[in-house]
Amino acid sequence: MTLEIPKLSRPVNSLADLNAAFDGLNENALACFPWETPANKPAVNFKVAHNNESIFLSYRVQEDEVLARFSKHNSPVYTDSCVEFFVSFEGDKNYYNFEFNSLGTCLAAYGPDRHQRQSIAPETLGLIQTQTSLNRVQGQSHRFDWQLVIQLPISVLTNSKISSLSGLKARANFYKCGDDLTTPHYISWNNIGTSNPDFHQPPYFGEIEFL
Template sequence: MSKQINCQFISPENEDNAAIFLNNYPKEKLNNLLWSENGYFPEVSFSMAYTSSSILLKYWVTENYAEARHTQVNDLVYKDSCVEFFISFDNGANYYNLEFNCIGTPYAAYGACNPGRVTLPADVIEQFKIFVKTESFENESLSKWELVLDIPFSAFIYDDIKSLKGVICMGNFYKCGDETTVPHYLSWNNIVNPVPNFHLPEFFGTISFK
C-alpha cells in the first residue's frame, strides 16, 4: 500500500523557527530495509513542512560509522552516508532527486527515469539552505546526525511553482550508503525490485500539501 504524508504550512511569522517546528512535528520513519543480506538497519526518520516560498525537511539518522568522502556540489554523495528526497510535480513522469551526505554535500538532478537525467546547475543548488548537526557516541562507532533543509521553490527550475497549498505530489525518501563500510538501502515507501534502484517512480508515495 502506498504511503501518504500530509505536509503542513508554516506561517511567515514562524518561518525563522522552522527547525523547532520540525522537531515538534510528527516524524515519519524509513522502515523499509531493501536489498539487504546483512540485516544492518540504521534508524532514520524525517519530518516535513512548507512555507510560502520553500519546502522544509529534516532528517534524524543514527547509524554505524557515518562516512563522507565527497565534498563538492554534485559529487556522487550516494556512495557516502546519505539521505535522499525525490519529488515529482507531474505524477511521476519527471522528478527531482535531491541527495545529501552526512556533512551536507548536495547532489540534485531532474528528468524521467535513468538514463537521461540532468544535474541541476551549481548556482541553483547553492540556493538550498543546508544545516547539519553531528554527534559521536562513546564507542565512536555509532554516529547520530541531523540534516535540516530549506529548499526554495525557485530551485525547482523545471516547474513554475508559486504556491504549494492544495497541491498533491508524488515522492519518496531514502537512506543509503553504497560504498560505506556496510552498504545499505532504506526507503519510506516500499520498493519491490530485484536490484538496488531508487529511480522507480511507480513506487513513490503521496505528498499532500495542506
C-alpha cells in the same frame, strides 16, 4: 495512504526558526529495506513541512559508520552517508532527485528515469540552505547520531512552474544509503519491488500532499 505535509504557521527567517518549528512535527520512519537488511540497521527518521515558498526537511540518522568526503555540489554523494528526497509533482512524468551527504552537499537532477537526467546547476543548488550536526550516541561509542536540516526553495525546482506549494499533490520517496560504506545499505520510506537496488523507481513513489 497519503503523507500530508503541513504548512508552518510561524515565519522562518533562519535555520534556528526552522529547528523550533520542527519541534512540534511528527517524525516519519524510513523502515523499508527493499533488498537486504544489514545486521546493524541504521535508524532513520525524517520530518517534512513547507511554507509555500520552500520545502523543509529534517533527517535524523543513527548508524555505525559515517562517510563524508564530498563538498562540491553534484558530486557522487550517494557513495557517502547520504539521505535523499525524490519528488514528481502532479501532472509531470518527470521527477527531481535531491541527494545530500552528511555535510549537506547536494546532487540533484530532473528527468523521467535513471538514465535521462538533467543536472541542476551548482549555483542553483547554492540556494539550498542546510544545517548539519554529528554526535556519538550516548552510551554507544561505536554509533553515530547525525542530523541534516534542509530548506529547499521552490526556485530550485527549475523545470516546474510552481509559485505556491499549498494544495499541490505529488508522488515522492525518501531514502538513506551509503554505497561506499563498509556495509552498504538502502532504506526507503515507500517500499520498492525491484530485484536490484535502484532508488530511481517512480512507480514505487508514495502519495504526498502539501496542506
